Amino acid sequence: xxxxxxxxxxxxxxxxxxxxxxxxxxxxxxxxxxxxxxxxxxxxxxxxxxxxxxxxxxxxxxxxxxxxxxxxxxxxxxxxxxxxxxxxxxxxxxxxxxxxxxxxxxxxxxxxxxxxxxxxxxxxxxxxxxxxxxxxxxxxxxxxxxxxxxxxxxxxxxxxxxxxxxxxxxxxxxxxxxxxxxxxxxxxxxxxxxxxxxxxxxxxxxxxxxxxxxxxxxxxxxxxxxxxxxxxxxxxxxxxxxxxxxxxxxxxxxxxxxxxxxxxxxxxxxxxxxxxxxxxxxxxxxxxxxxxxxxxxxxxxxxxxxxxxxxxxxxxxxxxxxxxxxxxxxxxxxxxxxxxxxxxxxxxxxxxxxxxxxxxxxxxxxxxxxxxxxxxxxxxxxxxxxxxxxxxxxxxxxxxxxxxxxxxxxxxxxxxxxxxxxxxxxxxxxxxxxxxxxxxxxxxxxxxxxxxxxxxxxxxxxxxxxxxxxxxxxxxxxxxxxxxxxxxxxxxxxxxxxxxxxxxxxxxxxxxxxxxxxxxxxxxxxxxxxxxxxxxxxxxxxxxxxxxx
Amino acid sequence: xxxxxxxxxxxxxxxxxxxxxxxxxxxxxxxxxxxxxxxxxxxxxxxxxxxxxxxxxxxxxxxxxxxxxxxxxxxxxxxxxxxxxxxxxxxxxxxxxxxxxxxxxxxxxxxxxxxxxxxxxxxxxxxxxxxxxxxxxxxxxxxxxxxxxxxxxxxxxxxxxxxxxxxxxxxx
Numbered sequence: 001x002x003x004x005x006x007x008x009x010x011x012x013x014x015x016x017x018x019x020x021x022x023x024x025x026x027x028x029x030x031x032x033x034x035x036x037x038x039x040x041x042x043x044x045x046x047x048x049x050x051x052x053x054x055x056x057x058x059x060x061x062x063x064x065x066x067x068x069x070x071x072x073x074x075x076x077x078x079x080x081x082x083x084x085x086x087x088x089x090x091x092x093x094x095x096x097x098x099x100x101x102x103x104x105x106x107x108x109x110x111x112x113x114x115x116x117x118x119x120x121x122x123x124x125x126x127x128x129x130x131x132x133x134x135x136x137x138x139x140x141x142x143x144x145x146x147x148x149x150x151x152x153x154x155x156x157x158x159x160x161x162x163x164x165x166x167x168x169x170x171x172x173x174x175x176x177x178x179x180x181x182x183x184x185x186x187x188x189x190x191x192x193x194x195x196x197x198x199x200x201x202x203x204x205x206x207x208x209x210x211x212x213x214x215x216x217x218x219x220x221x222x223x224x225x226x227x228x229x230x231x232x233x234x235x236x237x238x239x240x241x242x243x244x245x246x247x248x249x250x251x252x253x254x255x256x257x258x259x260x261x262x263x264x265x266x267x268x269x270x271x272x273x274x275x276x277x278x279x280x281x282x283x284x285x286x287x288x289x290x291x292x293x294x295x296x297x298x299x300x301x302x303x304x305x306x307x308x309x310x311x312x313x314x315x316x317x318x319x320x321x322x323x324x325x326x327x328x329x330x331x332x333x334x335x336x337x338x339x340x341x342x343x344x345x346x347x348x349x350x351x352x353x354x355x356x357x358x359x360x361x362x363x364x365x366x367x368x369x370x371x372x373x374x375x376x377x378x379x380x381x382x383x384x385x386x387x388x389x390x391x392x393x394x395x396x397x398x399x400x401x402x403x404x405x406x407x408x409x410x411x412x413x414x415x416x417x418x419x420x421x422x423x424x425x426x427x428x429x430x431x432x433x434x435x436x437x438x439x440x441x442x443x444x445x446x447x448x449x450x451x452x453x454x455x456x457x458x459x460x461x462x463x464x465x466x467x468x469x470x471x472x473x474x475x476x477x478x479x480x481x482x483x484x485x486x487x488x489x490x491x492x493x494x495x496x497x498x499x500x501x502x503x504x505x506x507x508x509x510x511x512x513x514x515x516x517x518x519x520x521x522x523x524x525x526x527x528x529x530x531x532x533x534x535x536x537x538x539x540x541x542x543x544x545x546x547x548x549x
Numbered sequence: 550x551x552x553x554x555x556x557x558x559x560x561x562x563x564x565x566x567x568x569x570x571x572x573x574x575x576x577x578x579x580x581x582x583x584x585x586x587x588x589x590x591x592x593x594x595x596x597x598x599x600x601x602x603x604x605x606x607x608x609x610x611x612x613x614x615x616x617x618x619x620x621x622x623x624x625x626x627x628x629x630x631x632x633x634x635x636x637x638x639x640x641x642x643x644x645x646x647x648x649x650x651x652x653x654x655x656x657x658x659x660x661x662x663x664x665x666x667x668x669x670x671x672x673x674x675x676x677x678x679x680x681x682x683x684x685x686x687x688x689x690x691x692x693x694x695x696x697x698x699x700x701x702x703x704x705x706x707x708x709x710x711x712x713x714x715x716x717x718x719x720x721x
Contacts, residue, residue, distance in 0.1 A: 088587065118712070123667055124587070141681065142672060144663045147706045148656040153674075172628045228675050238681065248680040261663070265708070356584025403702050406711045414586030415715065419578075450717060 017070075024061040024068055033091035035063045036099070037132065039075075039082040058082060058132050060103040062096040071103035076240075077135040085131050090349045090410075092342035094120055094335060101333045102129045106257075106305045109283045113263070113308040115322065116335030119392075119409045122309040126259045133257070134240070140257040140307075141238070143231040145266035150181070151273045154230045156292045158184070158210060161224040174217050183213055184292075185269075192291035199295050206292075227293055231258060232277065236288070236300040255304025264310035264322055271323040277306060278329035338410075343389055346410050347381035350417035365422040368433040368496060376491045380420070380439065382475075383467060383484050384413055391447060391460055402452035416442045432496045435488040436468050569611060571718060576615050578716040579691045588669035590686065591715025592662070595695040601720040605695050608720065609647050612693070618645035629657035636661075636692070637671065643689040650696040653706050665692060666713040 010018075026035035038059040045052050058075045061068035077085070089095055098114060098121065105112040106129075114122050130140040143154060160175075162168045174180055187209040191202045207225070215221040229237075229248065237253030238246045246256060260274070279285035284306060287297045308330060313321045322332075338346075349355055352374040362369055370376050392408045399405070419442050427434035443464060451457040467473040469485045477487045497505065528545050531537050579593040597605055609620050619639040623632055632648070639646045654662065664672050669686045676682035686692070694714065701710055711717075 127668070139668055139670070139672065139683070142660075142664055142667070144656075144660045146656060146659055148653070148659060150656050153656060153660075169628075172630070176628070231674060234674055234680060245679075245683075246681045262709075350585050353585065355586075358584075404708055404711055406709075409712075411586050411715075414583065415591075418581070418583045418585045450711075 020059050020070055021061070021068065024059060024070055025063050027063075033063050036061065036089075036091060036096050037082065037086050039077075039079045041079075060099050060132075062093075062100045063091070064093045064096060069100065069104070071100065071107050073103060073107060073133065075133055075135075077132060081136040082132060084136060085128055088355060089125070089128055090346050090355070092338065092345055094338060094342055095125060098122070098125045098333070098335065099129060101331070102126070102307065105307075105331050106133075109279075109302075109305065111277060111284050111306045111308065111330040112333060113310070113322065113327065113330040114333045114335060115264075115310050115312055116333075117311060117337055118407045119338050120335050121410070123259070123261065126257070126307055126309070130257045135244075138244075140259040141231055141235045142259050142261060144261045145263050145270060147265060147267060149266060149270050151269050152181075152184070152230060152292075154232055154270060155273050155276075156227065156229050156233060156290050158206075158225045158292065159228050160214070160219075161226055170219060171223075174219060180213070180217075187213070188291040191295060202295055203293070229290075229298075231260075232273075232288070233290065233298045235306070236298055236304045239301070250298070253299075253301045255301025258304070258306045260306060260308045262310055263308040263326070264313060266323075268323075271326055274308075275325055275329065282329075282331070340385075340389060344381065344385045347385035347388070347413055348378060350410075350414050351381040351384065351420075352377035353417070353421075355414075356418075359421065363422045365424060367424040367426055368492060370433075370435075371421055373491075373495050376435070376488070376495065379484070379487055379491060380435070383439065384416060384443070387443060387447070387460075387464055387467060388413055390463060394456055394460070399451060399453035399456060401454075406450065408447075412446055415446050419446070430493070433492050435492055436485040439488075440464065440468065572608065572611055573615070575716055575718040576612065579693065580616075582688075588667065590669050590691060592666050592713055593691065593693040594711070594714035594717045595693060595720060596701065596717060597695070597697045597720045599697075599699060603720055605649060605720075608695070609649075612645075612647065616645050616691075617643070618647050618693075620647045620649065622649045622651060623654070623658070624651035629655050632658055633661055633671070633673070633676075637684060640671075640684060640687055640690050643687050645690055646692045648692060648694045650694060650700070650705070653704055654710075659707055662692075662694070662713055 020038055020040070023038045024035040026033075028034050040057050040059065041054050042057060043052055044055050056075045056077065056079075057072050058077070059070050059072050061070035075082070089099075094116075098116075101112060101114070102125070104110075114120075116122055126140055130138055160171050162171055187206055190209065191206055194202060194205065197205065210225055211221040211223075214223055234248055235256050235258035237248050237250050238256040239249045239253045240246055240256075263271075263274070266274070276288045277285050284300060284304060287299050289295050289297050308322075308326075310322055312334075353371040358371045359366075359369075370380075388408055395405065395407055416439075420438060423438065423442060425434045425437045425441060426432070427437075444461075448457050448460055448464075451460070467484065469483050471483075474481050474483050475487075476482075477490075482490075531545060532542055575593060575595075579591060581591070583589045583591070595605070595608060597603075609618070612618055619635070619642075621627075621632055621635050621639075636646050636648075661671055661673070664670060665686060671682070671684040671686075673682040673684075674680070696705070
């Protein structure tokens with residue numbers, strides 16, 4: 001009996017917390033994750049108008065954690081949208097780790113940097129997180145870094161107003177010159193360093209310099225210039241319109257999600273520009289100053305948030321370590337490779353066709369509707385995830401005959417799963433689906449045909465054959481040790497036969513059993529008769545044998 | 550001698566024929582709408598190997614017989630903005646795009662190719678009078694990018710070029 005002195009009533013907040021935690025950790029009958037993301041509506045009173053209204057919230061937490069940290073965020077998405085988005089996320093441990101980091105940093109206006117391999121789902125989860133906040137179909141503002149990235153696309157630039165195609169061509173040629181880019185950068189720098197001038201005077205100075213630049217290149221100095229914001233200021237000042245589109249509003253902009261991808265490829269000048277995003281106490285800057293525009297300050301809306309992503313430097317050629325200054329200014333989330341467990345879970349989702357709509361009618365090229373037979377899908381998933389894992393390990397070492405490394409992604413598995421619905425080979429003997437050959441064909445096409453290293457291709461072909469039909473690929477199935485091919489054949493046979501065939505098969509089995517029993521009876525009778533005829537058998541034994549029923 | 554000439558001719562035609570078979574499969578795979586992965590469409594890549602005797606233009610003409618497709622050559626004479634305009638225009642007409650890469654891909658176009666690969670859509674800032682211009686790739690449109698193997702390996706500075714694409718057709 002509990003000690004009455006320690007007994008206490010739980011507050012409504014605590015009870016609510018427990019309810020949300022239970023929902024976050026919810027699992028299905030087979031232990032599958034159902035939680036992770038929870039939608040709730042709350043009735044609140046507007047402090048200004050005193051009117052009651054309903055607000056929508058999402059709770060995000062890692063269901064794999066014993067005591068998950070749960071983050072509550074306001075959302076524009078409806079319950080149906082949140083449920084649909086949830087269905088598109090494979091509930092891998094790594095996915096929830098990333099989503100939780102996103103939710104946490106978003107709530108505190110902190111920039112997040114995710115460093116992780118291709119297959120971990122950085123881009124995909126950024127999209128899903130944005131959808132969870134804004135509704136289905138809304139994509140983050142994306143900016144991709146590469147060695148070719150121009151700072152002006154990220155921050156801001158002056159664009160000449162031109163009328164004719166000929167003028168446009170001349171200006172484009174001029175603006176693409178590296179020398180022009182340097183000069184434009186110098187103009188902004190001059191505006192930044194000229195301390196005594198007001199912003200208007202700095203703007204006038206910039207215009208003069210731009211005219212001089214045009215004149216020096218033989219272009220019309222009377223050309224009008226217009227100022228164009230890049231991805232960063234745009235994301236800071238975007239506002240959602242009633243029709244769902246986004247527009248830029250310097251004053252009322254609420255801000256939006258900005259995803260800066262492959263930041264490990266960014267050149268130092270791009271990193272320098274990105275460092276402007278560092279604010280106080282590890283948060284994002286509340287304002288940034290654009291010297292290209294005479295030092296004009298751009299305010300960040302309350303919903304402005306930046307997520308950077310990059311692949312680990314040790315795995316890829318030509319990729320640098322994330323700049324230390326940038327790394328210090330962000331919440332750095334380093335992800336490892338997908339665990340084998342997660343890889344298998346993903347394969348299971350793909351091959352049991354949990355992620356998309358299943359075909360209503362059997363599509364062309366489909367012999368067996370495998371999408372309606374998860375028991376087959378689960379066996380295919382084991383084979384494909386094992387093969388995927390092996391090949392990925394090999395590819396990490398690089399390929400002979402190719403400079404670029406092409407790591408595998410989960411999309412490769414998804415492609416095989418989708419193609420397997422309509423690209424099936426028939427077994428000529430049985431007339432049924434030959435799952436082994438169909439799978440081999442697709443793995444060849446989606447995994448092996450892309451290899452530049454022919455030796456690796458041969459090794460992986462042999463591995464695949466061994467996995468499907470060899471002794472070392474055998475596993476226990478319903479109490480027997482069988483090859484994957486044998487397992488596939490059994491499963492395909494089970495689901496391929498019609499009711500009529502099933503009855504016929506049962507009848508044949510019964511007849512066979514009866515035949516075997518009769519045969520056994522004859523055999524026994526023959527044995528007894530031979531014993532009775534044997535003079536060496538004692539009469540007493542013979543009498544006993546004759547007494548048999 | 551004559552016999553050798555005929556054999557060689559047959560060999561060339563046979564090779565072309567085999568490529569045509571592969572080409573049909575390649576087109577079929579690009580047309581495919583995936584349900585298990587997002588985005589639903591793949592971008593296709595045609596890689597011309599150094600040993601290949603077939604001209605890329607011939608391959609384009611073959612594809613043109615199968616689908617309504619627009620050819621855009623990305624070389625020193627064209628700017629990224631113009632290429633993007635042409636692709637947007639092709640999409641508005643529900644056409645496929647055959648983009649032949651002959652110079653290193655600059656930031657503006659590369660961003661859009663990556664966005665097409667990631668989301669099957671264009672996302673442009675300050676384009677056609679919109680602060681953020683979003684354009685979904687129409688269901689009937691697709692993008693095929695073509696380049697020579699040596700060019701990809703040595704001239705394209707973006708290190709993950711191959712990863713933008715699903716099906717790849719090697720012209721050997």
